[in-house]
Amino acid sequence: MEQQDSLVEYGARRAIITITAIICALLEIVDSTIVNVALNDMKGNLGATLSEVGWVITAYAIGNVIIVPMTSWLSQQFGRRNYFAVSIVIFTICSFLCGNATSIWELVAFRFLQGLGGGALLVTSQTIITESYPIEKRGMAQAIYGLGVIAGPTLGPPLGGYIVDNFSWPYIFYINIPLGIIATLLTLQFVRSPRYAAKKAAHEIDWLGIFLLAVTVGSLQYILERGHEDDWFSSKIIVTLTISAILGLFFFIWRELTYKNPIVELRVLKNGNLRIGTIMSFILGFGLYGSTFIVPLYTQSILGWTAFQAGLLMIPATVATAFMMPVIGRMIAKGVPQQYMVATGLFLFFIYSFWGYKIITPDTGKDAFFWMLIVRGVGLGLLFIPITTLALSTLRGQEIGQGAAFTGMMRQLGGSFGVAAITTFIANRNMLYRNDLVSKLNVNDLNVQQRVNALQHSFMAKGMTPDVALQSAHKLLDFTVTKQATVLSYMDVFLYLGLMFLVCIPFILFIRKRKGATEKMDMGEMMH
Template identity: 80%
Template sequence: MQDSLVEYGARRVIITITAILCALLEIVDSTIVNVALNEMKGNLGATLSEVGWVITAYAIGNVIIVPMTSWLSQQFGRRNYFAASIIIFTIFSFLCGNATNIWELVFFRLMQGIGGGALLVTSQTIITESYPIEKRSMAQAIYGLGVIIGPTLGPPLGGYIVDNYSWPYIFYINIPIGIAATLMTLQFVRSPKFSEKRKVKDVDWLGIGLLAIFVGSLQYILEKGHEEDWFDSNVIIFLTATAIIGFILFLWRELTFRYPIVELRVLKNGNLRIGTVMSFILGFGLYGSTFIIPLYTQSILGWTALQAGALMIPAALTTAFMMPIIGRLLTRGAKQQILVSLGLLIFFIYSFWGYKILTPDTGKSDFFWMLIVRGAGLGLLFIPITSLALSTLKGQEIGQGAAFTGMMRQLGGSFGIAAITTFIANRTVLHRATLDAHLNMNDFNVQQRIAGLTASFQAKGLTPDAALQSAYKLLDLSVLKQATVLSYMDVFLYLGILFLICIPFVLFVKERKGREVIDVGEAMH
């Protein structure tokens, strides 16, 4: 069954392009919106937390559908399901651009996320199966280009569209690509022959419901926990309980039901288990650092969205350059665990570098080499982790494995962003208290600074009282800024330590399990 889907020549090229287009559509769309939130807020008369739902709804739709993609492909045939997903995504992109109020937009984004979730995982499965086994690593490298470049392309593209047109165009841009991808899918993608379709009574409706409850609650907690002060909020407490109970019941259902919606048994594969954990950590680092640098440059350094987005482009190009090289190394027999460890080490260097260079006025040139290092690290992590996870799976299992790694990468990203946001807020309060303690009003330097500021405000025409007030306010703001910078430094330091801790784990675990699995594989050949 496996080899019947392997394609050659021009047909393989077209299928690869179609799959990458779809992966890019999905990923660019999850980050392009970040830049336009301000415009939407003003345009639709929404509050900041309401407009945050535009991102949350998409992520919830995504994460709910991803684990079900393998099953849905079996039900309806992969080609039909993939084409339907592109059509849903494209139609709801159009509706998002035409939304008249915030809740309409949130609903359309949820539906767009449900269409989009399938694009990522199914395109990965299609690419993997279109290449013969010995070229799988190359296939993952090609797919990885889309996945790594997507989050980086989103913000500068969004910034450009918002600056020159209006926010609905960030959704309209999907329409021509969606139409082209649908036609190419219907023409060229083939469906594998699955053994049987399920009758309606065999469908795991309860599993679908429990999965939606568990993942939806978890995603909400991660996205909104910080705003609502975590466990001080009754909603968060209720949803945490719901997520835990939903998860336990979901596990029980999937392991006992005859036709589970998510095939958990595929996780018996040792390589996939490690790949799934590593995908989570990769998501944490990838989305976490993609989130923190634009945030830092815009909020602390006062850059525009376009400047912040453009900063990330050289790093993405570095990753793009690395991908085929690493694909070739893997094809020639380089050990996945060595490459992953090297990637983690490079990521540690990048994080430590970030920790060293952050100041309230770090220049653009200071970021350049640090981000190039990040690009190299990501290249070394992405393909080896994915090809390690899927390396010993066959047939249907490839789709199921891709769904697990995709979902874990997405959840890792949500965990990363939630953890970083909360961490920055808490550390800022801590650093602020420490700085305030050192700020002695009787200190000669402090008095001089206040006097200088007061004089400059008086020169601008303020009364002595108002000038003194403004001087205190400005000093207070610079203390807050300094405290915020210190907490960003902490984020970089701790992210680096997290990656460093993972290295022995990767080297140690993979060696033992991998040998076992590969020997079995060889015995079968």
């Protein structure tokens, strides 16, 4: 325990370290969503196809997910401060290179490297914050960190929309540069490294583990990000990568449990709380990224909003989360059982989703979203901090970093699973509903004929010839059908997301009762 206490900071130092860690977490997260808004401009500028430009997001996510599980080991190898500082430097330099890229594949390559630098920022900043606060203030520490993690995905789109509307797309990368420089200097000045055991020599390093990890996680992330576009298992690449992900995972687990210096310490998952926290982080990622993905998509594609407007819509929810954070930090410090908070958060998420299911139409007004998104914001606050605190609550010393890496990786993978599942689901439901609606449009039906006639006359009044006007009337009818089908698909997404959260509630309440006694004992030991 001595080593861990030596990292607890007080006063101004603690404030500066906390700010540094949050800047880094924000840099990493804002960067994963800010790009979504600029894809169109990049496509035009770099002469790329839509699926090529999708790689700008995929490459970053793959780099991220490969490095996250290795962060704890890399911190031990190079010293945490050095590793953290180098990651910020890599991230910042790659941001500059991304902005200067002249071809799409150059941009993709730099995004991958940027993802490798960024992966460390998230998990290491969480470990640094956790260890800088004494145990009784850990809930508060997670609250402060959580603010960055939840605000990040929401800030990305409006910020990106604003930059793209008023400047040009490279600036979404250039804004990282001043922040990166400040964060590097603060890290070198204030962050301290724990005293680790001696470094491993090159021949002791688990190279095979590193390789298997990269293959497994890289393949999985590729499948999730590109599966929908490549039509899943009808694509040879997807089939090959699925096999390599399954085999890679099997051999990776076997290797890590038998090798004496594993790159990822799987044994830390023996901790019951961490196991639950890891699973819940996955569900949280699914909901957090899934709902952050679907609301802007719906408002832009169906309601025809700009990226900036769609981004601004999410701000009140983020403010609600921000407001909840310190409250929840205090509740945890006072000993309110975390499982009740998580259950409440899941229930609020269910209400939010069901509300979305109820209000979505082809022309929902802006005001309809306000309270629904506030509910989402409060629910997220109740989920994020208790899950993270719960996961790391009974870990000590080095284990904290390893635990943070697991929860971080699962949250990212949950997000990718969420987005992949939602995209595929929407596409499939869309076809289903479209065929269903078209079959109900009977050409001999009087209502249909009247509608087509009315449309034809309105087009003729605008100076079209009767045959062109008829074509236009049919096109408009077709467009209306497509729009209706899409709206129905979005409704389903909201409904099923809501049900997923509802189903999780009993598990949370049930799981924790058995573990209560051991947790109290562990907490007691930790206090001594």
